[in-house]
Each structure stands twice: as C-alpha cells, then as structure tokens.
Amino acid sequence: MIENIYLVMLLLFIAGILLPCLTSSSPNVTNILAHGLSVLGCLAIVACSVEVFIAGGVTFTYAMGLPVGSLIIRIDNLSAFFLLALGVVGTAASIYALGYSREFYKQRLALMAALYNCFILSMALVLTVSQVAYFLIAWELMTVVSFFLVNHEYEKTANTRAAYKYILMTTLGTVFITTAFLILSMTVHSLDFQIFKGASLTNTMRNIVFFCALIGFGTKAGVIPLHIWLPEAHPAAPSHVSALMSGIMIKTAIYGLCRFYLEFLGVGPAWWGGVVLFLAIISSVLGVLYALMQHDLKRLLAYHSVENIGIILLGIGSGMIFMSTNQPVLAGLAFVAGLYHVFNHAVFKSLLFLGAGSVLYATHTKDIEHLGGLIKKMPYTAVFFLTGAAAISALPPLNGFVSEWLTYQSLFYLPQAVTGVIPRLGSVILIALLGLTGALAATCFVKAFGVTFLAKPRSKHAEQAKEVPGTMLTGMGLLSLMCLALGVWPQWMLNLLQGVVSQSAGLEVSGLFNNHWYAAAFNIPQANGVIAMPVIVGMLVVGLIAAVLVYNFNGKPKNVEGETWTCGIIPTARMEYTATGFAQPVRRAYKTVLRTKDNVTTDKTLNPYHGVKMKMTVGISYLINSWLYQPVKKGILFLVNRVKPLQSGNLQHYIGYVLLVTVVILILGVRW
Amino acid sequence: MSVLFMLLQVVVLAVLAPLVAGVIKNTKGKMQSRRGPGYFQVYYDLRKFFKKDNVFSPTVSWIFKAAPYIYFATALGAAALVPTLLFDRGLHYDNIFVLIYMLGLGRFFLALASLDAGSSFGGMGGSREMFINILVEPVLMLTLFTVALRANGTGMSQMASASASSGISLSAILAAIAFLILTVAETGRIPVDNPDTHLELTMVHEGMVLEYCGRSVGLIFWGSALKQLVTILLMVNFFLPWNPAGSLPPVVWMILKVLVIAVVLAGIETSTNKMRLFRLPGLLIATGCLSLLAIIAM
Numbered sequence: 001m002i003e004n005i006y007l008v009m010l011l012l013f014i015a016g017i018l019l020p021c022l023t024s025s026s027p028n029v030t031n032i033l034a035h036g037l038s039v040l041g042c043l044a045i046v047a048c049s050v051e052v053f054i055a056g057g058v059t060f061t062y063a064m065g066l067p068v069g070s071l072i073i074r075i076d077n078l079s080a081f082f083l084l085a086l087g088v089v090g091t092a093a094s095i096y097a098l099g100y101s102r103e104f105y106k107q108r109l110a111l112m113a114a115l116y117n118c119f120i121l122s123m124a125l126v127l128t129v130s131q132v133a134y135f136l137i138a139w140e141l142m143t144v145v146s147f148f149l150v151n152h153e154y155e156k157t158a159n160t161r162a163a164y165k166y167i168l169m170t171t172l173g174t175v176f177i178t179t180a181f182l183i184l185s186m187t188v189h190s191l192d193f194q195i196f197k198g199a200s201l202t203n204t205m206r207n208i209v210f211f212c213a214l215i216g217f218g219t220k221a222g223v224i225p226l227h228i229w230l231p232e233a234h235p236a237a238p239s240h241v242s243a244l245m246s247g248i249m250i251k252t253a254i255y256g257l258c259r260f261y262l263e264f265l266g267v268g269p270a271w272w273g274g275v276v277l278f279l280a281i282i283s284s285v286l287g288v289l290y291a292l293m294q295h296d297l298k299r300l301l302a303y304h305s306v307e308n309i310g311i312i313l314l315g316i317g318s319g320m321i322f323m324s325t326n327q328p329v330l331a332g333l334a335f336v337a338g339l340y341h342v343f344n345h346a347v348f349k350s351l352l353f354l355g356a357g358s359v360l361y362a363t364h365t366k367d368i369e370h371l372g373g374l375i376k377k378m379p380y381t382a383v384f385f386l387t388g389a390a391a392i393s394a395l396p397p398l399n400g401f402v403s404e405w406l407t408y409q410s411l412f413y414l415p416q417a418v419t420g421v422i423p424r425l426g427s428v429i430l431i432a433l434l435g436l437t438g439a440l441a442a443t444c445f446v447k448a449f450g451v452t453f454l455a456k457p458r459s460k461h462a463e464q465a466k467e468v469p470g471t472m473l474t475g476m477g478l479l480s481l482m483c484l485a486l487g488v489w490p491q492w493m494l495n496l497l498q499g500v501v502s503q504s505a506g507l508e509v510s511g512l513f514n515n516h517w518y519a520a521a522f523n524i525p526q527a528n529g530v531i532a533m534p535v536i537v538g539m540l541v542v543g544l545i546a547a548v549l550v551y552n553f554n555g556k557p558k559n560v561e562g563e564t565w566t567c568g569i570i571p572t573a574r575m576e577y578t579a580t581g582f583a584q585p586v587r588r589a590y591k592t593v594l595r596t597k598d599n600v601t602t603d604k605t606l607n608p609y610h611g612v613k614m615k616m617t618v619g620i621s622y623l624i625n626s627w628l629y630q631p632v633k634k635g636i637l638f639l640v641n642r643v644k645p646l647q648s649g650n651l652q653h654y655i656g657y658v659l660l661v662t663v664v665i666l667i668l669g670v671r672w
Numbered sequence: 673m674s675v676l677f678m679l680l681q682v683v684v685l686a687v688l689a690p691l692v693a694g695v696i697k698n699t700k701g702k703m704q705s706r707r708g709p710g711y712f713q714v715y716y717d718l719r720k721f722f723k724k725d726n727v728f729s730p731t732v733s734w735i736f737k738a739a740p741y742i743y744f745a746t747a748l749g750a751a752a753l754v755p756t757l758l759f760d761r762g763l764h765y766d767n768i769f770v771l772i773y774m775l776g777l778g779r780f781f782l783a784l785a786s787l788d789a790g791s792s793f794g795g796m797g798g799s800r801e802m803f804i805n806i807l808v809e810p811v812l813m814l815t816l817f818t819v820a821l822r823a824n825g826t827g828m829s830q831m832a833s834a835s836a837s838s839g840i841s842l843s844a845i846l847a848a849i850a851f852l853i854l855t856v857a858e859t860g861r862i863p864v865d866n867p868d869t870h871l872e873l874t875m876v877h878e879g880m881v882l883e884y885c886g887r888s889v890g891l892i893f894w895g896s897a898l899k900q901l902v903t904i905l906l907m908v909n910f911f912l913p914w915n916p917a918g919s920l921p922p923v924v925w926m927i928l929k930v931l932v933i934a935v936v937l938a939g940i941e942t943s944t945n946k947m948r949l950f951r952l953p954g955l956l957i958a959t960g961c962l963s964l965l966a967i968i969a970m
Contacts, residue, residue: 393776412826432813432814438776439805454735455789531765531767536749539753547741547745550890550894551891585799
C-alpha cells in the first residue's frame with residue numbers, strides 16, 4: 001500500500017518537473033499544471049505518513065542499476081512525522097503558489113515551477129532514503145535546487161550574493177555530513193542506515209562523528225554561528241519557496257541530527273547535550289535580537305527561524321542530557337517538546353512567510369517602514385498574519401504556546417539531572433533566557449504586525465494595496481487552522497509524537513501522557529504537570545463574554561468618530577511611530593551585543609533653527625561576522641596573496657615549475 | 673465543582689481589585705500630605721466610564737476595538753488561575769507559565785492597539801511597555817523558579833503550599849525582595865512607571881492606552897487593577913506565605929498581607945522618584961542577581 005502511494009508521489013512530482021518545461025509558452029497552463037501536480041504530490045506525502053502512523057513503518061528497495069547499490073526507502077515514525085509536516089506545509093504552499101506565481105508570468109515561470117516540484121521531491125527523498133549514497137545525492141539535490149530558487153530573480157545582485165553565500169556554506173556543511181557518514185560506513189562496511197545502528201566506534205571516533213553531524217546539519221539548520229547564509233537566502237527566494245525553506249528545509253537538518261543521535265550513535269556523554277544547549281540558547285537569543293532590528297519583513301522572519309531552531313534544539317539538547325543521565329521519561333518529554341516545536345514552527349513560519357509574500361504581492365515592497373494600514377485593505381491576510389504572529393510569540397491558545405510550555409517543563413527538570421554548581425546554574429539561566437526570547441519575540445511581532453498592518457499607510461504602495469487572490473488566502477487559511485488545531489487540541493499531536501519517540505531506545509514515553517478530552521497530563525517520577533488547552537480556551541471565552549456583558553451593562557454605547565489628537569494638527573502617516581523607533585529602547589539597551597551605530601545628519605544649510613532637514617540611519621554590526629568570518633576571510637585572502645606571485649604569467653617561470661616538479665618526482669622515484 | 677469555585681474566585685477578585693487600587697491611591701495621598709482620593713474612588717471612576725459613549729479615531733481597525741476585551745478577558749483568566757486560600761480547588765492545571773503567557777496575550781494586544789491610532793504617543797508607550805516586559809520576563813522566570821524548585825513543579829497551588837511549608841530562610845528573603853521589585857515593575861509604579869500621569873517622560877502603560885476613552889478605558893483600568901491584585905496575590909502566596917501562630921483563619925491573614933503590600937507599594941512610590949527608562953536594565957539586572965543568589969543559597 002505505502003509503496004504504491006510512494007510511487008504515485010514520485011511520479012506526480014516527476015510529472016510536475018517535466019511538464020512545465022513542455023508548456024512554457026502558456027504561463028497559465030504551466031502554473032495550474034505544475035502547482036496542481038505539487039498539491040497532489042503533497043497530499044500523497046500526507047497519505048504516506050498517515051498510512052505509516054496507522055499501519056507501521058515499511059522498508060522497500062528500488063534496484064537502480066547504479067554502482068552505489070539499490071535505493072533503500074525506509075519510512076518509520078520519525079520519517080513519517082517530518083513527512084507529515086512537509087505534506088501539510090507543502091500543500092498549503094502549493095495552493096498559495098497557484099496565485100502567487102502570477103507575479104512570475106514574465107520571469108521564467110516554467111523553470112521556477114519545475115524547480116519547485118523538484119525541491120519538494122528532494123525533501124521527501126531526504127526524509128525517506130535510508131542509504132548513504134542516495135541520501136547524499138538527495139541532500140545535495142535539495143541544496144542545488146534551492147540555490148537556483150534563491151537565485152531565481154538574479155537581476156538583483158543582492159539575490160545572487162545571497163545564493164552564493166548559501167551554496168558555499170551548505171556545501172561546507174555537506175563536507176562534514178559526508179565525513180560523518182563515511183566514518184560510520186567504514187566501520188560497519190555498509191551503506192545501509194539500518195546497519196549503522198549501534199556501530200561499534202571508539203569514543204574519539206564517536207565524538208568526531210557527532211561533531212561532524214552537528215556542524216554539517218547545524219549549517220543547514222542555521223544554528224549560530226553557522227547561520228550567516230540563512231537571513232539572506234530565505235528572503236531572496238520567491239515567498240512560497242521561502243515558506244518551504246524556513247518551514248521544512250531547515251528541519252531536515254533536525255531530522256538528520258535526530259537520526260544520528262537517536263539511531264546511529266546512541267546515548268552519548270552528557271557534554272554533547274551541553275554543547276547543543278549552548279548553541280541553542282545563543283541561536284535563540286541572538287536570532288531574535290537581530291530579528292528585532294530588521295525592517296525587511298522577510299529578513300525579520302528569517303532571523304526568527306534562527307531563533308526557533310534554537311528553541312527546538314533546547315528541547316533536543318536537554319533530551320540528550322536526560323538520556324545521558326539515565327532519565328528516560330524526562331528525555332522522552334524533552335524530545336517531544338523539541339519535535340512538537342518542529343511541527344509548530346513549520347506551520348506558523350510558513351504561514352508568516354506566505355503572509356509576507358502576500359504583502360509583497362500587494363505592495364511590491366518588503367520594507368515595513370513603507371507599509372501600514374494594510375489591515376483595512378487586506379483584512380484576511382491581516383488575520384492570518386496575526387494568527388502566525390501570535391503563534392510564534394507563544395501566546396495561548398495557539399500552537400507555539402504548547403511547545404514552548406513543554407520546553408519550559410523539560411528545562412525545569414534540567415538542574416536536577418546535572419551535577420556541579422556551574423551546570424546547574426547554567427540550566428537555571430536557560431529558563432530565564434528562554435523567557436527573554438519569548439518577550440523579545442512578542443515585541444518583534446508587535447512591531448512587525450503593528451507597523452505593517454495598522455494605522456495609516458506610509459506610502460502610495462501601501463495605500464493602493466488590494467486583497468490577494470483566493471488561492472493565496474486558502475493556503476494561508478489552511479495553515480492558520482493548523483495553528484489553531486495544534487494549539488487548542490494538542491492531544492492528537494502528542495499521541496502521534498508518543499509513537500515517534502517510543503521507537504528509540506533510551507526514551508520512555510509510554511504512559512507519559514494521560515490524555516483526557518480537556519487536558520493532556522504528563523506523569524514523570526519527579527512530579528506531574530497538566531497542559532489543559534481546552535480549559536484555557538474556555539477561560540478566555542468566558543472572560544470575553546464577561547467583558548462584553550460588562551461593556552454593554554448600561555445599554556449599547558454610541559460610537560462617535562473623532563480624529564486622533566495630535567496637538568491640533570491634522571495627523572499624517574509621518575507622525576506614526578516607526579519600526580526603527582519601536583525597537584529603539586532594545587537597540588539601546590543591548591548596544592554592547594548589537595554594536596549599534598546611530599547616525600544623524602542634519603542639513604542646516606537652509607535654516608539653522610527651524611525646519612532643518614534631518615536624516616537618521618541606524619546600523620548594527622554582527623558580532624559573529626566580525627569575530628569569526630572576517631578573520632577567516634582575511635586569512636584566506638592573505639594566503640591567496642602569498643600564493644599569487646607563483647602565477648606570474650611568465651612562460652619561463654611555468655617551464656621552471658614543470659622542471660622543478662619533474663625533479664621532485666624523480667627524486668621521490670629514486671628513493672622508492 | 674471546581675469550575676464553580678473558579679468562577680466564584682474570579683468574581684470575588686474582580687470585585688475587590690478596584691478597592692485595593694483605591695487603598696493604594698488613598699495611602700499614597702496621605703503619605704504625600706494630601707487627603708487622597710477615597711477608598712472607593714476607583715469604583716466611582718469605573719461606574720462613570722461604563723456610562724460613557726465611545727470616540728474612535730477613523731484610523732483605527734478592529735484590533736483597537738477588540739484589544740480591551742482581550743485584555744480584560746486575560747486578566748479574568750489570570751484571576752481564575754492565581755492561588756488563593758479561599759478554596760482548595762483541586763486544580764492541576766493552574767500552571768505558572770500559563771498565567772505568565774496569559775498576561776502576555778493581553779499585553780500583546782494592547783501594544784498592538786497602541787500602534788493602531790497612528791499617534792506617536794501611543795507607539796512610544798507600546799514600545800516602552802514591551803521593552804520593560806523584555807527586562808522583567810527573564811527575571812520573573814528566575815524568581816518564580818526559586819519557589820518552583822522548592823515545590824518540584826510549576827503548578828501554582830503546589831508552589832504555594834510548598835513555600836508555605838518551608839520556613840524563613842536567606843533564600844526566601846532574597847527571593848521576596850526580588851519579587852517585590854518585580855511587583856513594582858509589573859504594576860507599572862514608580863520608579864519604573866508612573867500610574868498617575870501620562871506625560872511624555874513617564875509614558876509607559878498610561879501612554880499606551882492614551883487613545884482610549886469611555887467603556888474601553890473602563891475595561892482596561894479594571895483589567896489593570898485586577899492584574900495588580902493578581903501580582904500582589906502571587907507575592908503573598910509565594911514569597912510571604914508565613915502566618916503568625918494564632919487563632920485567625922489564614923484567609924484573614926492573606927487579606928491583611930495584601931493590604932500591607934498595598935501600603936508598601938504606596939510607600940515605595942512616595943519615597944523614590946521615577947527612574948530614567950535606560951536606568952531600568954540596571955535595576956532589573958540587580959534583581960536578577962538577587963534571585964540567582966536566592967537559588968544558590970537554597
């Protein structure tokens with residue numbers, strides 16, 4: 001059964017890749033055909049994963065006739081979980097693309113549509129292939145295809161720069177992943193993932209494999225300090241592709257890490273978890289701080305991806321520590337928290353990127369300082385974007401809150417698992433920093449939503465905006481519903497995750513969650529906790545009813561219109577608070593980290609006192625760039641400059657080199 | 673049954689919250705050699721607000737109109753969750769993180785509404801409110817952590833009973849001082865904010881809601897008073913749980929302690945002046961260090 005669905009899925013995507021190339025003369029046909037096929041393909045992916053959750057995992061092979069062996073497809077619960085995320089987000093993004101692609105009717109639509117299908121296919125392959133050679137092929141296919149998608153609007157130099165930075169960083173990452181795989185497969189003399197399980201490695205080798213995997217997958221996930229490609233590449237791609245890149249592609253790295261840790265390597269020393277937690281908290285705090293400083297909407301969202309990968313890794317890292325300290329139940333809880341956030345982030349981040357895409361579609365600008373007032377022009381987009389914003393700010397009763405709550409719970413028990421004063425204090429501080437991250441994220445989304453959608457339009461573009469077509473709204477609406485469903489009723493996802501996590505030895509989740517209709521209670525030896533989302537919803541509903549009753553206690557009020565008071569002048573959009581202004585207190589308080597450079601230039605040539613022209617520019621400099629990448633860059637340039645004289649362009653020199661090499665070879669030959 | 677108790681608690685707290693606000697105002701007036709508004713002045717104000725009609729700017733959207741309802745609803749939700757000694761509610765879902773994020777929901781919408789009317793005063797207030805929240809939130813987590821560690825869980829009833837059963841220790845005193853500072857910050861009082869004015873220099877919470885009038889402002893003021901009472905109750909139940917031996921029932925002690933905290937808040941407001949906004953990080957870092965010391969001293 002699953003084999004058939006899987007095959008159908010493959011064929012649908014292959015048709016989706018090939019057909020657009022044939023119909024490139026008619027953009028409308030291409031659009032409907034390619035994205036229609038990708039909707040069907042994504043539904044097939046969902047069907048695959050649902051079937052696995054119902055009927056259990058499967059393994060099957062396709063003989064490919066290639067020297068590297070046959071293609072082994074294995075879909076277990078872990079794969080199925082990530083496939084489900086891919087299927088759901090992919091369906092929504094593909095429906096959205098049906099409308100959004102109209103922007104690209106004159107910009108190589110056929111190519112984009114074919115690449116888009118190929119991109120989803122490659123991600124599906126990454127999540128299901130269970131053989132080293134094909135995994136790496138799929139992995140690189142995913143990178144290369146997304147490189148072309150990032151570079152799709154190559155007319156803008158910034159996009160090309162972003163694309164090259166992206167491919168450079170991820171290729172470096174692949175080097176590390178390949179190394180990790182090679183060490184494993186040399187040890188067990190096989191390329192099959194299933195044989196890697198419990199490979200007997202020496203401790204040094206295990207450490208090397210773990211760190212290679214961490215660096216390799218960490219690059220793809222955008223963990224600070226390996227994140228530098230992410231905030232540039234994600235905004236450059238077309239918005240429905242950005243949604244998939246931020247929503248799913250970076251999660252394939254989390255999938256890879258889970259495979260390595262939970263399956264291939266097994267329980268490691270506790271300090272592995274410590275390293276992961278350290279990277280996680282740096283990613284989340286710095287990621288959200290930088291996000292708050294952006295006023296390019298898509299770039300802001302991209303930095304939030306860095307933050308959320310950090311939150312995911314907080315769950316996974318603490319799970320690793322619990323596993324090392326032999327606390328299987330707590331480890332189960334922590335992994336559930338991390339994986340729940342994987343799904344949540346996939347949903348709400350894609351939703352936000354699609355929302356940003358709609359804003360871009362309607363106004364042709366991403367700079368929020370030029371937007372405003374869109375809630376009246378684009379009411380549905382505004383509601384959907386607000387849903388995503390509230391979800392990512394972890395506000396109840398939406399899904400972000402559930403996973404953040406689970407993460408808080410697993411971090412709460414961390415001080416009991418570790419020994420020593422510094423690790424314990426460190427784990428206490430993790431909770432405080434997660435709180436800080438949450439508060440910063442909320443601030444950032446008040447800014448992003450408030451400046452983009454509320455008050456008066458700040459430019460002509462924003463004034464003339466119109467609501468986006470129905471297909472785009474459908475895509476966003478689907479994801480908004482998912483945000484609500486995963487938040488109000490988390491029990492179904494917890495059940496699913498219980499199945500995912502229980503397949504790993506060292507994690508114990510059976511009986512972790514007692515699901516009632518109104519609450520999911522978890523029992524751990526130390527204590528118990530209950531997350532009762534329906535009760536929270538009930539409270540909010542009762543509270544709202546009470547508020548309405550109190551409000552109308554003295555009869556219905558009369559609503560009068562009166563212009564906002566601005567000391568007697570007619571208010572204009574220029575008087576509104578700007579995004580830069582909104583973030584100013586944070587910029588100033590964190591100036592040691594952000595290294596801000598505020599620059600005010602005053603033009604006093606006209607009049608020294610009244611009505612002077614002032615211009616303010618705000619710059620921040622990125623610590624990681626100046627501390628890590630600049631020295632590396634300088635080092636490389638220095639070396640290159642030293643080597644450069646060799647290439648003098650003088651023929652005699654080259655003949656001299658040939659002679660020199662011959663002599664060296666002769667000497668070596670004689671010695672042998 | 674527990675649902676009924678919860679509703680009863682919400683009603684009791686919602687009715688009493690303006691009184692506590694009135695006590696603070698009155699005491700503050702007396703301390704500043706004024707007569708001060710009467711204890712029930714806040715009730716009169718609310719009654720007046722709920723009789724009025726609304727003026728809305730043509731710039732605003734539904735967010736601006738919905739925000740007061742949401743703010744009030746989250747304050748009621750917080751009041752339902754906060755532990756009081758009135759009833760043993762047998763609740764297990766009164767989690768501290770739920771309370772914190774519930775209040776966060778209300779704040780999120782009020783801050784959005786502050787940007788909606790399109791005046792710079794509102795935006796400034798919203799920006800500062802979120803900024804103060806950024807400073808407060810991590811320290812709040814740390815301080816509550818001291819109690820949660822003792823209780824070995826994050827359920828609030830659990831935390832309250834754990835801190836009641838533990839004696840006075842250095843750790844508890846440090847945490848109590850830290851939380852007192854946080855209470856000042858959370859309730860928007862001097863030296864963090866000034867609840868009595870919305871001039872530019874102190875424009876935080878009051879600046880944020882500057883564009884509201886009539887019934888909406890009534891909902892917001894009532895919600896704020898309720899949130900203030902909830903914060904004071906957290907202070908009393910987590911950080912001052914000890915009762916002198918005697919025949920008085922614990923509820924009476926709790927009410928007395930709430931009044932004492934109200935007087936202390938008025939005293940703090942009278943004895944200090946407003947801090948500059950950018951001096952606040954220092955204050956809250958010091959508070960964070962206090963709670964870290966409290967955790968180390970455990």
